Amino acid sequence: MSTAAATSTTARTAASSGRRLPGTIRLGLVRGGVELVQFLRERDSMVFGFAYPIIMLAIFSTVFGDDDPIVSDGVTVGFAQYFLPGMVATGVMLSTYQTLAMSIAVERDDGTLKRLRATPLPATSYFLGKVFLSLVTVLAQTALLLAVAALAFDVPLPQDAAHWITFAWVFVLGTAAGAVCGVAYSSVPRSGRSASAVVVTPLLVLQFTSGVFFPVTQLPGWMLDLSSVFPLKWIAQGMRSVFLPEAFAAAEPAGSWQHGATAAVLAAWLVVALVVGTRTFRWRRHDDG
Amino acid sequence: METTRSSAVRVRGLRKRYGSTRTGFKDAVAGLDLDVARGEIVAVLGPNGAGKTTTVEILEGFRDRDDGDVAVLGEDPRHAGRAWRARIGVVMQDSRDLSELTVLEKVRSTAAAYPGSRDPGEVIAAVGLAEKARARTRGLSGGQRRRLDVALGIVGRPELLFLDEPTTGFDPEARRSFWDLVTGLRDDGTTILLTTHYLDEAAQLADRVVVVRDGVVVAEGTPETLGGPGARTPIVAWDDEGVRRAERTDRPTAAVARLIAAAGPDGEVPGLSVTRPTLEDVYLSLIGETTIDTEEAA
Numbered sequence: 355m356s357t358a359a360a361t362s363t364t365a366r367t368a369a370s371s372g373r374r375l376p377g378t379i380r381l382g383l384v385r386g387g388v389e390l391v392q393f394l395r396e397r398d399s400m401v402f403g404f405a406y407p408i409i410m411l412a413i414f415s416t417v418f419g420d421d422d423p424i425v426s427d428g429v430t431v432g433f434a435q436y437f438l439p440g441m442v443a444t445g446v447m448l449s450t451y452q453t454l455a456m457s458i459a460v461e462r463d464d465g466t467l468k469r470l471r472a473t474p475l476p477a478t479s480y481f482l483g484k485v486f487l488s489l490v491t492v493l494a495q496t497a498l499l500l501a502v503a504a505l506a507f508d509v510p511l512p513q514d515a516a517h518w519i520t521f522a523w524v525f526v527l528g529t530a531a532g533a534v535c536g537v538a539y540s541s542v543p544r545s546g547r548s549a550s551a552v553v554v555t556p557l558l559v560l561q562f563t564s565g566v567f568f569p570v571t572q573l574p575g576w577m578l579d580l581s582s583v584f585p586l587k588w589i590a591q592g593m594r595s596v597f598l599p600e601a602f603a604a605a606e607p608a609g610s611w612q613h614g615a616t617a618a619v620l621a622a623w624l625v626v627a628l629v630v631g632t633r634t635f636r637w638r639r640h641d642d643g
Numbered sequence: 644m645e646t647t648r649s650s651a652v653r654v655r656g657l658r659k660r661y662g663s664t665r666t667g668f669k670d671a672v673a674g675l676d677l678d679v680a681r682g683e684i685v686a687v688l689g690p691n692g693a694g695k696t697t698t699v700e701i702l703e704g705f706r707d708r709d710d711g712d713v714a715v716l717g718e719d720p721r722h723a724g725r726a727w728r729a730r731i732g733v734v735m736q737d738s739r740d741l742s743e744l745t746v747l748e749k750v751r752s753t754a755a756a757y758p759g760s761r762d763p764g765e766v767i768a769a770v771g772l773a774e775k776a777r778a779r780t781r782g783l784s785g786g787q788r789r790r791l792d793v794a795l796g797i798v799g800r801p802e803l804l805f806l807d808e809p810t811t812g813f814d815p816e817a818r819r820s821f822w823d824l825v826t827g828l829r830d831d832g833t834t835i836l837l838t839t840h841y842l843d844e845a846a847q848l849a850d851r852v853v854v855v856r857d858g859v860v861v862a863e864g865t866p867e868t869l870g871g872p873g874a875r876t877p878i879v880a881w882d883d884e885g886v887r888r889a890e891r892t893d894r895p896t897a898a899v900a901r902l903i904a905a906a907g908p909d910g911e912v913p914g915l916s917v918t919r920p921t922l923e924d925v926y927l928s929l930i931g932e933t934t935i936d937t938e939e940a941a
Contacts, residue, residue, distance in 0.1 A: 376758065384752055396743055465737060468705065474726070474757060474799075637705075
């Protein structure tokens with residue numbers, strides 16, 4: 355009996371080793387599909403993560419409206435236009451950093467990661483799936499945000515290529531930096547239950563100190579310096595350079611848009627978080643041996 | 644390290660230590676040897692904390708070991724890659740990863756990672772979840788969840804399957820059909836390493852039983868011969884002026900006759916009993932939980 359079983363196993367080994375393992379990119383797409391289906395079915399995260407910047411834009415613009423125009427160097431813009439760049443930047447961080455950090459922390463805690471580790475799925479495919487979801491949501495979110503701003507609140511969108519090129523690189527660099535920060539930060543919460551508090555709170559604080567809700571010139575200097583370390587301030591500033599008139603550069607603390615510094619800070623976060631993230635990533639919980 | 648072609652698992656002198664200099668160290672696995680031949684079902688029995696799950700997780704490549712030689716399908720799990728993972732199947736003990744995916748979506752996306760996987764629909768039917776195939780996994784009951792774990796463990800058509808307490812939370816009927824499934828996998832040539840708390844499960848499924856206690860193997864054998872020839876020797880027990888006495892003997896009738904002869908004029912022996920140890924009794928005595936206190940028969 356054991357001889358027969360051993361023979362058939364050997365035969366099957368030969369057969370299965372003849373077949374190639376599925377490719378990393380193809381499995382990344384499978385994971386991307388899984389992530390997207392799960393995201394669409396989790397309605398609470400849809401509302402709070404995805405719609406948050408759009409809801410905030412709608413509320414603030416309705417409350418303050420055109421009665422509170424913002425002036426810089428004699429040029430006036432409506433509140434919605436001033437508020438839009440900050441919400442685009444917030445959306446980028448929500449869809450990348452917050453979504454990834456929380457979902458990976460929860461999946462580590464509930465054993466999803468451990469189970470995936472037991473299969474031949476490459477780690478790269480898992481992250482490709484995560485990044486795919488981040489890209490889809492951040493693109494849809496930003497498109498919706500711009501559409502609501504333009505159609506409902508008459509925010510003038512830039513008409514020339516130069517502004518959209520700035521938008522593109524700030525958006526891509528911000529998305530990439532936010533995504534790798536999310537992966538790296540996912541190891542910080544010690545359990546799935548603490549994940550939302552540990553992940554959301556720093557981003558919420560940064561929203562207040564990075565010029566997302568009100569002009570950064572109202573902030574004390576030390577607070578501004580501290581926020582300048584983190585990506586959100588730079589994404590918001592980059593987006594202001596896209597959606598606000600040139601005259602508003604004078605309202606920035608540095609008196610200019612600082613595109614070079616924006617690119618440098620975001621790239622630095624991208625590289626540092628990538629190195630830290632790949633070194634600290636674990637498949638198992640802290641308490642699991 | 645030498646491995647033979649017919650060996651699926653070969654473990655020598657495995658050690659794993661937990662703790663820190665502050666809390667003190669404890670050997671969860673303390674020099675364990677284990678062999679599983681190809682096509683064999685081996686059940687690892689032992690009390691909680693005996694080191695079963697630690698051992699299995701080292702074999703699955705989840706944990707590092709402190710010492711010892713380990714070969715699983717001819718490779719060291721510490722350094723094994725994707726091709727090796729494609730050949731093993733894992734049903735873990737503590738899965739609670741439920742999501743908004745349906746059963747079919749979950750099994751199908753897992754199958755995608757393997758070359759030559761089983762048909763997801765057939766696997767779902769085999770574990771008895773056919774009518775739940777389109778249900779969200781979040782809504783499954785405990786037993787259904789466990790069956791999904793098994794489906795995910797076997798969909799890759801593993802050569803070696805690890806089952807860590809697979810039937811915890813099953814009702815008797817579900818356990819029966821699970822046993823049929825495992826027997827079917829064995830007939831397919833799958834090697835299975837099973838840990839369980841249930842003696843009847845080990846007796847039903849296993850070709851060989853290994854009993855682990857305090858991180859070492861204390862006994863192994865077929866379910867029929869476990870514990871050695873003496874372990875199933877009948878036990879004659881009686882009360883002797885308020886003291887419980889017991890005797891292990893192959894001739895219990897003669898022992899009883901002797902007791903009767905030695906008894907008083909009415910021939911009554913107080914508290915007389917004759918018991919034949921079951922697999923459970925043998926197991927309990929092996930792990931030191933026995934309630935039967937015996938003197939060896941002369």
